[in-house]
Amino acid sequence: MATETAVEAPVAQPAEPVLTVRDLSVSFYVDGEWFPAAVDVSYDVRPGEVLAIVGESGSGKTQSSMSLIGLLPPNGRAYGSAMLDGRELLGMSPGRLRHVRGKEVAVIFQEPMTALNPVYTVGFQIVETLRTHFPMGPKEARARAIELLTMVEIPEPERRFDSYPHQLSGGQRQRAMIAQALACDPRLLIADEPTTALDVTVQAEILQLMRDLRTRIDSGIVLITHDMGVVADLADSILVMKDGRVVEQGTAEQIFANPQHPYTRSLLAAVPHLGAAREERVVVTEPEPAAAASEPVDDRPVVMEARGMVIEYPGRGRAPGFRAVDGVDLTLHQGEVVGLVGESGSGKTTIGRAVVGLLPVSGGSLRVAGVDMVGASRKDLAPLRHQVGIVFQDPGSSLNPRLPIGESIGEPLMLHTGTKGAELSRRVEELLDQVHLPRAMRNRYPHELSGGQRQRVGIARALSLEPKLLVADEPTSALDVSVQARVLELFQELQREHGFACLFISHDLAVVEILSSKVAVMHQGKLVEHGATEQVVHAPQHAYTQRLLAAVPVPDPAEQRTRREARAALLAQAAHEQDEIERAALARESAARLDGIGEDRVPPNAL
Numbered sequence: 272m273a274t275e276t277a278v279e280a281p282v283a284q285p286a287e288p289v290l291t292v293r294d295l296s297v298s299f300y301v302d303g304e305w306f307p308a309a310v311d312v313s314y315d316v317r318p319g320e321v322l323a324i325v326g327e328s329g330s331g332k333t334q335s336s337m338s339l340i341g342l343l344p345p346n347g348r349a350y351g352s353a354m355l356d357g358r359e360l361l362g363m364s365p366g367r368l369r370h371v372r373g374k375e376v377a378v379i380f381q382e383p384m385t386a387l388n389p390v391y392t393v394g395f396q397i398v399e400t401l402r403t404h405f406p407m408g409p410k411e412a413r414a415r416a417i418e419l420l421t422m423v424e425i426p427e428p429e430r431r432f433d434s435y436p437h438q439l440s441g442g443q444r445q446r447a448m449i450a451q452a453l454a455c456d457p458r459l460l461i462a463d464e465p466t467t468a469l470d471v472t473v474q475a476e477i478l479q480l481m482r483d484l485r486t487r488i489d490s491g492i493v494l495i496t497h498d499m500g501v502v503a504d505l506a507d508s509i510l511v512m513k514d515g516r517v518v519e520q521g522t523a524e525q526i527f528a529n530p531q532h533p534y535t536r537s538l539l540a541a542v543p544h545l546g547a548a549r550e551e552r553v554v555v556t557e558p559e560p561a562a563a564a565s566e567p568v569d570d571r572p573v574v575m576e577a578r579g580m581v582i583e584y585p586g587r588g589r590a591p592g593f594r595a596v597d598g599v600d601l602t603l604h605q606g607e608v609v610g611l612v613g614e615s616g617s618g619k620t621t622i623g624r625a626v627v628g629l630l631p632v633s634g635g636s637l638r639v640a641g642v643d644m645v646g647a648s649r650k651d652l653a654p655l656r657h658q659v660g661i662v663f664q665d666p667g668s669s670l671n672p673r674l675p676i677g678e679s680i681g682e683p684l685m686l687h688t689g690t691k692g693a694e695l696s697r698r699v700e701e702l703l704d705q706v707h708l709p710r711a712m713r714n715r716y717p718h719e720l721s722g723g724q725r726q727r728v729g730i731a732r733a734l735s736l737e738p739k740l741l742v743a744d745e746p747t748s749a750l751d752v753s754v755q756a757r758v759l760e761l762f763q764e765l766q767r768e769h770g771f772a773c774l775f776i777s778h779d780l781a782v783v784e785i786l787s788s789k790v791a792v793m794h795q796g797k798l799v800e801h802g803a804t805e806q807v808v809h810a811p812q813h814a815y816t817q818r819l820l821a822a823v824p825v826p827d828p829a830e831q832r833t834r835r836e837a838r839a840a841l842l843a844q845a846a847h848e849q850d851e852i853e854r855a856a857l858a859r860e861s862a863a864r865l866d867g868i869g870e871d872r873v874p875p876n877a878l
Contacts, residue, residue, distance in 0.1 A: 288315040289458050289491035290339075295351035295361075297331065297338045297515075308347075309335035309515045316459065316491035321481075323494045323506035323523070325538065327753045328721050331515040332495050336461050340376050341368045356458060374404040377452035381464035383444035387436040393447040394420075394432030400454045419450040423480055440615045442473035449480065456488045463495045471778055472614040475822040478504050497752050499542045500824030503527060511535050523828050541756040542826045543781035545808070571604040574740045574772040575626060579635030582621050595621040597796040598635065605739065608766065608773040610783030610804070612819070613793030622793075623742045623776050627661045628652045640739050657687055660733035660771075664745035666725035670717040676728045677703075677713030683735045702731040705768075706761060723754035727761065737769060744776045759785060780823050784808050792816050 297309040309331035316322050324332040338349035339360050353360040355375065363371070372378075380386035388396060397416040401407055407415070413432070420428035423446040436444055445465065452460060462481070466474040482505060485492055494506060502509060502523065509526040511519040511534065519532040530536045582596035596618040603609055611619045624630045626639055628647070637644040640658040642651065663669035670679050681699045684690040690698060700710045706727040717725055726746060733741060746762070747755045759782065766773060766786075777783050783790060783804070790807040792800040792815070800813040811817050821837055 286318050288317050289356060290316040290493075291352075291354040292339075293352040295335055295338065295349065295353060297334050297343065297347060297349045299344070300346045300348075305348075307515050309338075309512075311351075312510075312512075312517055314510055314517075314520070316493060318458075318489045318491055319485055320508065321485060321492040321494055321506050322508050322510060323496060323502040324510045324512060325496060325499070325502060326512035327497065327538070328723065329514075330512040332512050333463055335512075336463065336493055336495055337378075339461070340372050340378070341365065342378075370404070373400050373452075373457070374455040375457055376459045376461065377455070377457040379445075379449055379452050379460065379462040379465045383441075383448040384436060386448060387444065389436055392433050392435055393439070393444075393451075394434075397447075397451045397454055400451055404455050415454070416450075419454055420447065422453075423447070423450045424476065425450070442477070442615050445473075445477060446480075449477070453484060453488070456490075458490055460485075460490050460492045461495070462492060464497070465494075466496070466498065466501055471780065471822040471824075472819060474501070474778075474824070478824070481505065497755075498824070499539060499752060499826035503826050503828045503830075504824045511538070527826065527828055538753060539826060541752045543752075543755070543759075543779065543785055545781045545784060545820070545823050545825060569604050569607075571606060573602060573638075574605050574607075575601070575603040575637075575639050575774070577601045577622075577635065577637045580622075580625075580632060580637050581634030582618070582625050582630060583633040594633075595796055596625070599793075599798045601791055601798065601801070603740065603772045603774060605772055606766075606770045607789070608775055608787045610787035610790045611774055611776045611793065612778065612780060612783055612790060614778070614819070616795075617793035618796040619776050619793045620744055623661070623744050623774060626740070626774060627659050627742055628655055657736050658739045659742070660736065660738040660740070661742045662726075662729050662733045662744065662746045666717070666729040669729060670725060670732075672717055675714050675716055676720070679717075680713075680728065680732045680735055683732065687736055698735070702735055705734070705765060706731045721754070723758060726758055730758075730762070730765070734765065734769065734771075738771055741771050741773045742776070743773055745778065746775075747777075747779070747782060755782075762786065780808065780820060792819065 292315070293313045295309060295312040296307065298305045298307045300306075312331070312335050314322060324336065326332050334343065334347070337343060338347070339353050339355075341360075341363070343349060349361055351361065355371070360368075360371070360376075387393065391399075394413065394416050397419060398409070398412040401412045401415055402409075417428050417432055420431060425431050425443055425446050431439065431443070431447075436447070439447060449465070465481070466477055478501065481492065484490070494502070496502060506523045508522050509520070510517055511526070511532065513534045519526065519530065519535045526535065527539070530539060578600055580596060580599045580601075581594065584593045584595055586592040599618075599622065601609070601622075611622065613619045621630060625632055625637065625644065628639075628644065632645045635645075640655060642655045644652075670676070674682070677696075677699050680702050681690075681695050684695055684698055699713060703710050703713060708724060708727055708731070712720070712724070717728070720728065730746070743762075747758055763786065773786075775783060775786055787804050789802065790800075790804050791798055792807065792811075792813065794813075794815045800807055800811065800816045807816065808820065811820060821834060823834075825834060
């Protein structure tokens with residue numbers, strides 16, 4: 272009798288969850304009453320899985336995650352269940368939690384500048400983490416820290432080991448924090464807005480790094496973000512939160528392709544999508560490289576004009592000076608919005624600060640509202656303060672925490688125009704109306720407002736003197752998508768109403784496409800491309816602009832995979848071209864050296 276010898280392959284069972292959360296609730300005690308921040312949140316995170324928790328400000332996504340490792344403020348409490356590899360985290364003693372934090376559960380915080388200790392070098396802080404959890408000597412810990420800095424691709428890791436946080440760029444600080452978080456190979460990584468303030472190229476590199484790391488150490492990752500492009504790029508599953516409750520949960524493909532809840536649909540609709548504004552612009556059928564040089568004449572008054580502008584930071588001690596902006600030509604007309612884009616260190620923020628007189632111009636020329644900025648003294652710049660405003664990236668740090676917002680908005684009016692009393696109060700209320708904030712908020716302090724509300728206060732303050740030119744430095748980068756959409760609508764409305772010129776500095780090319788009529792692309796201090804938005808965004812001529820656009824994540828998992836592959840191909844091509852250039856240079860150098868040797872061997876009387 273024949274017997275069956277073929278044995279069916281066992282079906283692969285899903286791995287046991289690293290983290291199991293059931294009915295997690297978080298509340299805060301305020302004015303004698305408990306207010307819920309998260310209610311009945313449940314999810315699982317498996318090894319190598321990325322769970323994205325999304326929602327607007329105040330939805331409870333951050334507080335529910337911070338409660339897992341006891342990082343709630345003193346007036347907060349958490350209850351329910353959160354099991355890490357079978358151990359209950361909620362209610363764990365502080366002593367045991369200290370051993371869990373960093374070693375088994377690590378956190379990448381939103382703002383590395385505030386999360387890293389400013390008085391210690393980044394290397395010391397990584398070494399401290401290692402020696403807290405492992406029996407390591409100083410030499411061994413230093414070697415491991417440099418290995419981690421190398422792994423997260425920080426340039427010159429041995430030198431950067433001894434750098435303080437303020438000596439690193441935003442992308443480098445974020446990488447240093449990731450190195451610290453991964454020092455102990457944690458089982459669970461909580462990434463709270465890890466790419467919010469990063470430009471698109473650095474963001475793409477950080478996302479690629481996290482993608483590689485999750486496969487290398489097989490950790491579960493909880494990604495807290497408002498950037499749906501990042502979610503599409505990295506997440507396996509998505510949890511959508513609103514008002515502290517989970518309103519939708521599923522795989523990334525399900526949520527993006529067929530969102531069920533109205534809030535999820537509205538959240539996705541609010542995301543600025545690169546190319547979404549294309550149909551609203553005049554399409555250039557065959558853009559040519561010379562198009563920027565033959566632009567139609569704009570007869571509107573010139574508000575800002577730079578010709579061969581050079582901005583340098585002086586050297587200190589043995590450190591040489593640094594040329595941040597090199598030979599930039601840029602013109603801005605009345606009522607025009609020009610988007611200035613580029614990666615960290617490209618010089619775009621430096622230009623913005625020079626335009627408002629916060630940095631001196633070293634060479635070339637720069638005229639702003641009729642004022643020559645080269646060699647200008649404080650007295651020369653005094654008239655400019657009425658005509659130029661600036662909106663900073665972080666309104667929380669740019670507003671005085673000791674002043675109510677009404678006083679912050681009215682301060683420029685009082686200082687520059689002498690407005691006081693009832694007239695000042697009336698103007699403050701008008702400005703609050705223009706930015707769609709209730710007048711009753713004038714007596715609140717900045718910490719009592721949400722991020723979007725603080726940004727509106729920053730815009731109202733910048734517009735209080737009705738400037739001819741507004742410099743907007745990353746004004747929406749830290750806002751969630753729904754708040755960002757409202758702030759952008761407000762910005763467009765105010766720009767139409769007041770007619771000010773605007774230099775809009777941003778790393779979000781989708782936002783720049785919506786707002787700007789022209790785009791200027793900075794790379795390593797030079798202006799590499801400048802032209803109409805349609806031409807630059809959809810038919811870029813410079814290789815760097817092409818790589819920059821390829822790095823922009825889009826809120827569509829399938830399209831994002833295609834874009835990621837295209838970017839990898841562009842980077843591979845650029846690396847190949849660089850190798851060819853270096854190889855040719857070495858060949859020329861070797862040939863020149865051989866020619867020199869041959870000449871030396873010829874006897875003097877041979878000729």
